[in-house]
Amino acid sequence: MCRLARMSENVALAAAGLSRVFARPPFGRCVPALDGFSVEVRPGEILGLAGPNGAGKTTALRCCLGLLAPTQGRVLLFGALAGTRAARGLAGFSPERFDLSGGRSGRETLELLGALSGLRGRDLEARAGDLLARFDLLAAAERPLCSYSKGMVRRLSIAAALLSDPPLLVLDEPFDGLDPLGAQAVREEIQRRARAGAAVVLSSHALAEVEAVATHLLLLGAGRTLVAGPADAVLAQDGRCELQLDGLDAAGLEALRRLVEERGARLERVRPGRGTLEELFRRSLGRER
Amino acid sequence: MIRRLAWDAVRLLLRGRAFFLVLGAGLLAGLFVRATRDTGSASLHGAHLSGAAVETLASTLFLAGLVTALVFGLLLAAEDRGSGFLAQVALRPVGRVAYAAGRLLGLAAAVLLGTLLLALPATLVAGLGRRDLPELVERARASSVFAGERLLAGAEIDQIALGRPGRFHFPAGARRDATLLLRPKVALGQAASFSGRLELALTLETADGARTRVTPPPFRPLRELPIRFDQDLAGAPFVLEVEPLSPAFVLEIDRDALTVLGARVPFARDAVLSFLLVVLAGITAAALAFFLGIALSPGPASLAACFVLLAGLGREAVLDVIAGMGGGGAAEGAGALLRCLRFALGLLARLAPDFNLFNAAESLGAGVALAAPDVFLALLLCLIAALAALLLAAAAAPFQEK
Numbered sequence: 284m285c286r287l288a289r290m291s292e293n294v295a296l297a298a299a300g301l302s303r304v305f306a307r308p309p310f311g312r313c314v315p316a317l318d319g320f321s322v323e324v325r326p327g328e329i330l331g332l333a334g335p336n337g338a339g340k341t342t343a344l345r346c347c348l349g350l351l352a353p354t355q356g357r358v359l360l361f362g363a364l365a366g367t368r369a370a371r372g373l374a375g376f377s378p379e380r381f382d383l384s385g386g387r388s389g390r391e392t393l394e395l396l397g398a399l400s401g402l403r404g405r406d407l408e409a410r411a412g413d414l415l416a417r418f419d420l421l422a423a424a425e426r427p428l429c430s431y432s433k434g435m436v437r438r439l440s441i442a443a444a445l446l447s448d449p450p451l452l453v454l455d456e457p458f459d460g461l462d463p464l465g466a467q468a469v470r471e472e473i474q475r476r477a478r479a480g481a482a483v484v485l486s487s488h489a490l491a492e493v494e495a496v497a498t499h500l501l502l503l504g505a506g507r508t509l510v511a512g513p514a515d516a517v518l519a520q521d522g523r524c525e526l527q528l529d530g531l532d533a534a535g536l537e538a539l540r541r542l543v544e545e546r547g548a549r550l551e552r553v554r555p556g557r558g559t560l561e562e563l564f565r566r567s568l569g570r571e572r
Numbered sequence: 573m574i575r576r577l578a579w580d581a582v583r584l585l586l587r588g589r590a591f592f593l594v595l596g597a598g599l600l601a602g603l604f605v606r607a608t609r610d611t612g613s614a615s616l617h618g619a620h621l622s623g624a625a626v627e628t629l630a631s632t633l634f635l636a637g638l639v640t641a642l643v644f645g646l647l648l649a650a651e652d653r654g655s656g657f658l659a660q661v662a663l664r665p666v667g668r669v670a671y672a673a674g675r676l677l678g679l680a681a682a683v684l685l686g687t688l689l690l691a692l693p694a695t696l697v698a699g700l701g702r703r704d705l706p707e708l709v710e711r712a713r714a715s716s717v718f719a720g721e722r723l724l725a726g727a728e729i730d731q732i733a734l735g736r737p738g739r740f741h742f743p744a745g746a747r748r749d750a751t752l753l754l755r756p757k758v759a760l761g762q763a764a765s766f767s768g769r770l771e772l773a774l775t776l777e778t779a780d781g782a783r784t785r786v787t788p789p790p791f792r793p794l795r796e797l798p799i800r801f802d803q804d805l806a807g808a809p810f811v812l813e814v815e816p817l818s819p820a821f822v823l824e825i826d827r828d829a830l831t832v833l834g835a836r837v838p839f840a841r842d843a844v845l846s847f848l849l850v851v852l853a854g855i856t857a858a859a860l861a862f863f864l865g866i867a868l869s870p871g872p873a874s875l876a877a878c879f880v881l882l883a884g885l886g887r888e889a890v891l892d893v894i895a896g897m898g899g900g901g902a903a904e905g906a907g908a909l910l911r912c913l914r915f916a917l918g919l920l921a922r923l924a925p926d927f928n929l930f931n932a933a934e935s936l937g938a939g940v941a942l943a944a945p946d947v948f949l950a951l952l953l954c955l956i957a958a959l960a961a962l963l964l965a966a967a968a969a970p971f972q973e974k
């Protein structure tokens with residue numbers, strides 16, 4: 284057994300030196316989408332993948348799942364080579380585009396994918412019903428998917444990825460199209476899965492959402508890893524801190540400023556406190572749901 | 573798992589608009605049969621050729637069923653590839669063979685149901701079963717044929733012309749209201765002023781010496797001409813005399829140039845058999861189209877499927893051309909070049925799939941279709957092709973993009 288495989292038995296996802304080049308047919312030049320991508324995700328960790336459009340996030344996820352053959356490098360899922368029979372069923376995947384309509388309803392889609400995951404009979408029905416309820420889709424369960432809104436399809440896609448309680452959860456743009464309440468439900472689900480011991484990899488442009496849930500971060504640019512590591516370490520900035528004060532009047536604020544300047548520091552920004560639009564949204568609409 | 577995949581395929585292909593589209597296609601096929609079933613049957617007494625409507629319906633259903641099956645196969649493959657379903661399958665503990673088997677089983681069931689959806693309204697709308705109950709009959713060859721005074725031996729071909737009639741002797745056992753089929757061929761080089769239509773007279777001579785003469789409307793050669801004698805022949809032997817009336821050309825005749833219809837055979841068995849053949853051919857076509865769609869992207873797969881379909885449909889036309897070359901142009905001294913050309917063209921044409929099994933209507937009518945070598949061979953090829961499609965689809969399913 285090679286070193287990577289031995290090391291990977293306790294690692295949910297281990298990718299080493301992944302490169303992927305897309306050739307433009309028929310005689311166009313080759314376009315590198317991923318270059319030397321390496322990552323390790325252990326059970327209980329949440330890896331947030333960020334980067335600009337075309338950075339290679341989706342390519343990296345598809346290579347990691349074995350859906351796309353890398354040009355170089357390899358991926359192990361719990362020690363099994365990605366894309367092989369042994370690795371099947373280890374990962375749940377919510378793709379960026381979930382077009383699985385075909386006239387199926389939400390419940391039919393979940394039951395079909397659940398059956399393909401090995402669930403049977405009442406277990407299958409109960410699991411599908413539970414996920415539909417958890418993602419607030421029970422009322423629309425019998426409607427065809429083509430009548431679903433973008434956010435509903437996204438929630439169903441994530442529910443489908445969770446069907447078999449996979450030990451590795453891979454989510455591509457999980458917050459795309461979700462309203463704040465839906466995003467909150469997804470955040471909570473991700474954190475619940477991680478607490479239960481699953482490894483989670485998510486890729487998103489919603490940086491605030493990624494920051495809120497990720498324990499580890501990886502920033503991609505032009506197919507290369509720019510920054511990677513635990514979120515606290517990656518985001519830490521020496522000497523900077525954030526205070527949130529309540530009940531401080533003008534005199535108090537002036538005293539605080541003098542104290543800071545005496546210590547040789549500088550109070551960069553002071554602004555009156557106000558709520559966020561998200562908080563307002565939750566307060567106003569949360570009760571209706 | 574296989575059952576789930578199969579059931580999902582059936583629902584995917586036959587629910588909603590697809591159901592009504594197939595049903596509508598069946599209605600259109602029925603209307604087509606109703607409008608065209610008498611075409612090509614130059615009946616003297618207005619009654620259509622016995623069995624012709626059944627053959628027309630079967631052929632129409634065959635074509636409609638085949639097109640539907642091809643669409644089903646391509647549609648399912650495009651849906652699985654384009655919607656990301658294949659990726660979801662690839663991540664789950666589903667084997668390639670299980671996936672392909674489930675989808676092909678679903679396709680088979682959808683083709684069966686789809687063909688039923690086509691056949692039921694088509695049969696009802698075509699008007700079969702209400703009046704002039706159609707039937708299939710065996711054809712009987714003449715026991716001896718005379719060209720003028722000369723007796724033809726075996727497969728010998730001779731010519732008849734104005735003043736030199738051909739006489740076809742038929743043994744006892746002919747049915748009442750016999751329908752005659754004539755396949756005349758114009759000998760080229762002797763039809764300088766040929767207008768394209770041929771006139772002739774037919775005389776029926778019964779055992780008691782009574783003679784009935786009929787003159788059908790002018791007709792084109794190389795085409796079957798059904799003629800109906802409204803007489804009870806009481807199973808007695810009879811003679812049919814064919815006399816060309818157009819002076820500018822001759823007719824080539826042989827023992828098969830004129831046949832009569834023999835014993836009736838039950839219709840139901842033939843209908844069921846025809847339906848099963850349509851279903852089997854449809855399943856094969858759908859399986860192959862699915863494999864093409866899974867292996868290639870939907871565009872090239874559709875093109876390939878259309879090519880196969882056209883090749884199959886064009887086969888008969890090519891064979892007709894070859895037959896025409898043999899009948900009209902193979903004059904003495906035509907040489908080895910023409911024979912080589914015929915052989916090469918014939919080989920090419922026979923390589924194309926023979927979708928129209930109903931050309932062998934005689935053997936179908938005799939209720940021995942499964943024993944007929946070409947039908948048996950076609951069934952065998954269907955089974956082999958379906959199995960090959962299963963294995964190829966399993967191997968080609970892009971669980972991982974390259």
